Amino acid sequence: MDRIDSVLNALPQDLVTRDPDITARYLTDFRKYLTGATRAVLRPRTREDVALIVRLCAEHGVPLVPQAGNTSYCAAATPSAAGDELVVSLERLNAIRELDAANLSLTAEAGCVLSVLQEAADAAGLLLPLDLGSRQSCQIGGNLSTNAGGVSVLKYGMARDLVLGLEAVLPDGTLLEVLQPLRKNNTGYDVKQLLLGAEGTLGIITAVSLKLVRKPVQTVTAFLAISQIAALTTILGEAQAYTGENITSFEYVSDHSLKLLLAAKPEARHPLSEASAHYVLLEAQTASPVFPLEDAVSALLERLMEAGLVTDGTLAAGGAQRDALWELREHIPEAEVAFGGSIKHDVSVRTSRLPAFIEAASALVETHSQGGRLSIYGHVGDGNVHFNVLAPEGAVASDYKAWFEREVAARIYDLAVEMGGSYSAEYGIGLVKKGLMARYGSPEKTALMRAVKAAVDPQGIMNPGKVV
Template structure:
């Protein structure tokens, strides 16, 4: 028997799934960009079983790929093609352990689906303010392992900002329990931060203690047309001033992205009477029943239209309007798929430079691939733009994408770097951005990452080949990655 079979034979059979029709769903990423291979998927039912699984696999030298909802955009949750790695899915650890209404906190299993946590918090008149397009299938353990962003970062921060504590099974099978939901706890190194955004390379998160917020009493959602993209940061600043910093989302949608969607889904109606080059989906909310947030957004719109900052706008009159606005924004990735897919650049720069980045990057694309379709949208309230490029109708999508990625994408990433930005705002590194990290990452930071990886996972068993290159057995300073 080989190492994998030896390991599997010493685990409870109820935990092991070998049916390849099922296993293949875990070994292929949701965009079908990467198909790995594994003999089995393990689905532990408790934290103790996660420990048993990790100890057993590690003892047999079998690499582990932790997996949540498998919605990663950088194939971070799929095994390689060798067949020697095993996927460990957290999906059966899906209980809400505690909600403390007075403390505005919840303690949950890592395998809980994000939207289920929204429902659980909502039942207590609270909210978990982390919201992404994949929330019906991603898991909170995956969200924390990728330090997910989403549409509420401008108000509530990234996933990291919502974490009070974590429970983690380390690569040697031991358990780190730090779930106390305290706002203040300066008792040594803040070790939980190591595992947030580590993409499963340092351990398996099994539980999390999270901050909750009060549910809004009033939410105002507006779809605004702007003529000049350089006014984005002025509009955001003004929206924050008018609403008293109550802006929860400030999303940009380019007209070309909206057109991609409306062309494929003609039943969807345009939100405004008049088309424009640029749109902003703005949402502001308050938990106070005294503050007039509706009046604040109306006043903002009136003033912004008077001085030409906004050329057209609509405020959602009811929940149906509001969900229509959000439907348009959230279905742009799907529209790209329907139009042949896209080359994605998940870039961030400081908000004050964002418009300039979009203009210069668009110019790069126009001069190298004049017929390419730009699909630009994103969470611009926090400086994050999805600068995506869709193949023109006449192109063979796969050929277009690979040539674009080789020739033009590096110019876009260099522009972002020159402007002090990042090549990966929220999707992470996975296996697809290792080269970019090595090119643009600070050498000192990368050296510390390698030392941490070596210290916690000296054999390199935990999600190998993601975030840091495969470890050799040499001591950290001499490692070849």
């Protein structure tokens, strides 16, 4: 009997799934970069189950790979192909433990699907201000383990910023409970920060207490045409000033991306009468019933048009129009897939440098990509742009992507880093970006990460090979 059998035999068998037809769906990452192997997927129902699993794995030196919604863009939750790791799926650990409306907090288990938590908050007249495209399938444990970003970061921050408390199982099977939903709690090191963004390499998050906010009672959504990308920073500043920093989303869409989308989705319509090189999808929200939000955004648009910063714009007149505008932004990734998929560069720079980055990076692609097609969009209010490139028409997409990754991609990352930016704004590291971390990561930071990893997980059994 080998070490893995020792673990599997010691577990209650209803937690163990060995059927390869079932385990298959846990083995390929969302972007289909790679497919791993495993002897079993473990599906705990309680935090005690998780602690038992980890304790047994620690005892027998068996590595494990925590997995939530399996929507990582960096294969952070995919086991190795060697089949020597067990997958721990948190999907059955999915109870909402408590919603304390007066405390504006929600305590839920790691396997809760994000949209389920959003709905629970909504039903209580509140808002969980974490939102991203994969909301229907991603799970909160994964959102926190990767410090997810998304479309509301501008106003509400990253996933990390929404965490009041955390419960996790450490690599030796210890249950760590710092779950109280407190806004102030300076009692020693804030150890929950270790688990947030660690992509499962320092333990398994089992539950979390999240900040809620009051539900917006007014939403104004606008789609603006911009002639000069240099104006983006000014427009953002003016929008924040006019609305009292109530801009929740400030999303850039390049004309390239909009054209792709309109080609891929014939039912979608261009929201403006004329094409422009650049667009912004802007959303403002407030929980106040008395602030004239729509007037403020209208006045803003007028001012921006008078100043020549915006050439055209439309305000959504209701929920259906709002949804249509958001589809233009959120379905771009699907449109890219319809045209063979894209090479993604999830980079960030200061918001003050973003227009210059987009221009310079576009010029690099123009010069070096042998006809690659740009698709640029993203959360530019946070300095985060998804700078993507599609194969030229007629090229074999997979061949082109491999060539581009080898010959061109480094130029784009080099540029972002030279401009003081990041080579991974919100996707994280996982397996896929480890090469980038080796190239751009500060050696001092990496050494500190390794020291922490060795201290917390001395056997190296938690999600081995990822991040560190």
